[in-house]
Amino acid sequence: MARMMAIMERLTIPILDRRRCIIALLGGTPCDTVGWQTVTDGASQLLLDRRMHHRHAQEPFPVIACGVSHGGGQTEPGELRNNIANTQLTDELLAxxxxxxxxxxxxxxxxxxAPLLFAFYQAQIALLNEWKPSIRWNFPGSVFAACTFNFGPRAITAAHLDFANLAWGWCAIMALGKFDPDVGGHLILWDLCLVIRFPPGSTILLPSAIIRHSNVPIRAHEHRCSFTQYTAGGLLCWVRNGFKTDEDFHLTVSVAEKAERKAESKGR
Structure with missing residues (x-):
């Protein structure tokens, strides 16, 4: 039987494993609930208003991903490509x-x-900036390299893993819209047997590459959008390989370095 856990206003709740380590975080909301309500309602309305500007607006769940990534055939890290209309749209939203x-x-x-993990992300982004100063990040100072806007109007997901994200890193999921969180919109963390009340304006940080997650549908007259931020594991592999792909790394690395890398992998 799944356990219920409510996100309460202004309350941040860590989710712990058996060793009392924080594996995920229910972020709650800032103390300025009135101001935060204005922000989240405004962000939701922006997504709904801009939905028809999306190239695939007639699809059930139009989304746009933007930011810096590496993988999916990319020869090196770079900005995710969108068509002109969607690029103009994401530029407006990001600003x-x-x-x-x-x-x-x-x-x-x-x-x-998660200060140590945060510092690790910061260090990797700094190294990427040194390697390619022309990279344009979504939000200055943020450790999340990319984000996805889900324009709704009734954004839902089936149980899934975000395999491209850093496996032991965190992504941030924010629920937006107007719906009754007692009836729908709950976040399900399948591997933890948790069903979480997830009202509009709520945030969770979790390792989305290793914890299966989904959300409960909302009612027909309600609307739900989402804003998700994450960092691709491929970016950090690129840095770890000395700014090379895995293939190029293994072609140029010494026998000793290969042995060291193999030992590191076994120890994970």
Missing amino acids: HEYFCRLAGFANILFAMW
Whole structure:
């Protein structure tokens, strides 16, 4: 039987494993609930208003991913490509005060509750900046390299893993919209047997590559959007390989370095 856990206003709740290590974080909301309501309602309305500008607006769940990534055939890290219309749309959303506030809140939660992991992300981004100063990041100072806007109007997902994300890293999921969180919109963490009440404006940080997650549908007259931030594991592999692909690394690395890498992999 799944256990219920409620996210309460202004309350941040860590999810612990058997060793009392934090594996995920229910971020709650900032203390300024009135101001936060304005931000989250405004962000939701922006997504709904801009939905028809999306190239595939007639699809049930139009989404746009933007930011920096590596994988899926890319020869080196770079910005995710979108068509002109969608690029203009994401540029507008990324520059808007509401989404800057949302991104900043998730970044602060990450820094406060997982400082070592946060510092690791910061160091990797700094190295990527040194390697290619022209890279354009979504939000200055954020450790999340990319994000996805889900325009709704009734955004839902089936149980899934985000395999491309850093396996032991965190992604930030934010629920937006107007729906009754007692009836629908719950977040399900299948591997932890948790069903979480997840109201509009709520945030969770979790390792989405290794914890299966989904959300409960909302009612027909309600609407739900989402804003998700994450970092691809391929970016960090690129840095670890000395700014090379895995293939190039194994072609150029010494026998001793190969043995060291193999030993590291076994120890994980």
